[in-house]
Amino acid sequence: MKLDAPVTDGPCWSELGTSDLESAARFYTRLFGWRPERDARQEVGGYTVAHLGDAAVAGLTPLYQPSQPVAWTVSFAVRDADAAAREVTAAGGQVLSGPADVFDMGRFLVAADPGGAVFQLWQAGTFPGAGLSDAPGSLGWVELLTRSPEQAVSFYTTVFGWDVDAGRHYTRWRLGDAEFGGMVTMDDKFPPEVPAHWLPYFATEDVDGTTGAATRAGGDALMVPTTVPDGPRIAVLRDPQGAMFGVYRAGEED
Incomplete structure (x- = not known):
């Protein structure tokens, strides 16, 4: 069983911060068939909802600060952003920005876990989060890549109450009976300059076809299409501006 809608303490949204909003919108539209709608309000700086x-399935934003990297960020739903x-x-993480209101849509904050992986928390107002999950073109899995797995387990189980299934090669996150993500320990294969991070995975009907479309559109395949033992077919891609994301074949993720 997987999460197919936003629930408290689970992933509810994914957001791309990019150096070229229009090019990024074209790239992901080509991959996933998204229909981007740009918010016309000047104070949101061009925020675009796909x-x-x-x-609504994802957000695309300009970079708001010079130090902000081009990257995807995962948001988790909470009842009370301030709490x-x-x-x-208290669990050893950092609040990097907020909490702050987004009109009447909700209240959010940007945080980092003790290993440095950045994520967001979202207290819903009129906007609950993604309206489609675990379907082609939508977010269906989130994966933490970290150099401090034991510290990460302690942090996330304390803050969110997640359950943990620690396998020999892969750790999975659960809320009750519903799985929604996993954790990979970053070893020497990862360059030291690559920070700990959350990686969103989007469902697709054809991992190989989506990978080919990404490379033809100027992206890269960081991990070529691979069938995971007892798991789905996946790939890890990078868009032309440098943001990393994963794709998996819908219906084969369990």
Whole structure:
């Protein structure tokens, strides 16, 4: 069983911060068939919501600070952003920005776990998060890559109450019976300059076809299409501006 809608303490949204908003929108539209809609309000700086049909599935934003990297960020739903900020700090993490209101849509903050992986927390107002999950073109899995796995387990189980299934090669995160993500320990194969991070995976009907479309559109395949033993077919890609993300074949993730 997997999460197929936003729930408290689970992933609810994914957001791309990019150096070229228009080019990024074209790239992901080509891959996933997204319909991007740019918010016309000047104060949001061009924030764009990608849709599949009527469902919002992801956000695309300009870089708001010179130090902000081009990257995807994963958001987790919370009941109370201010209380969650205190829990993050008490568990050894850092609050990097917020909590702050986004009109009447909700309240958010940006945080980092003790290993440095950045994520967001979202207290829903009128906007609950992604309207479609675990379907082609939408977010369906989130993966933490970290050099401090034991510290990460302690932090996330304390802050969110996640359950942990620690296998021989891979650790999975659960809320009750529903799996929603995993954890990879970063070893010597990862360059030291690559920080700990959360990696979103989007569902697709054809991993090989999506990988080919990404490379033809100027992206790269960091991990070529691979069938995971007892798991799905996946690939890890990088868009033309440098943001990393994963794809998996819908319906084969369990």
